[in-house]
Amino acid sequence: MDDDDPRRRPRIDGSRQWEVFYRDASAEPMRHVGSVSAPSEDLATEQARTLFGDGDADLWLAPADEFLRLGGNDLAAKGEGSSGGAENRDAGGDARGAENGVSAE
Template sequence: MTDEGDAPDERTRSDTGPGWTTVDTPRSDGEPEWELFLRESPTEPLRHAGSVTAPDPEAAHERATGLFPEATTVWCCPATEVSRVTTRDLGAGYRTEAGGEPS
């Protein structure tokens, strides 16, 4: 559901500026991928919650509400219409420093 753990692959990335990497390869075979945005209360902003694979928006919504039953609002957007951009190194994984905190 997050990019953590995705294997680095130079064919799946393209630089869009200093420190930014676009992720543009689907994470599944077959079914379309849907990005999930939700809120758990009417006063909080929408937040990206992850993604699911499903054949259509109705099935994506069903899977999303199963994963996030506390959500009051769920948006299921086709992943092909969402640009995923990150400032972190997708291949870095979790490294610990002397203090034991991830870098």
């Protein structure tokens, strides 16, 4: 995806998109619960607490543009005539790792 791709732009012009991770208790794993758009870390924190967390919950925020996607689906290719990924399946019909020549067997 290039920088002009609308999927990479914040929802509000001039604001940065922040990914929000949440857990109720320290024994639980963090889980992605959504995102907020805000021009600063402080405002993103305020929005995340309002939308996703209570006073005792752990919240982690990270700028969305700082994430590096490794593996998984190529979302850009989905809109370019992909037939649902069938061409990326290995001989056993498994799509995991097929693009890298890795078989699930």
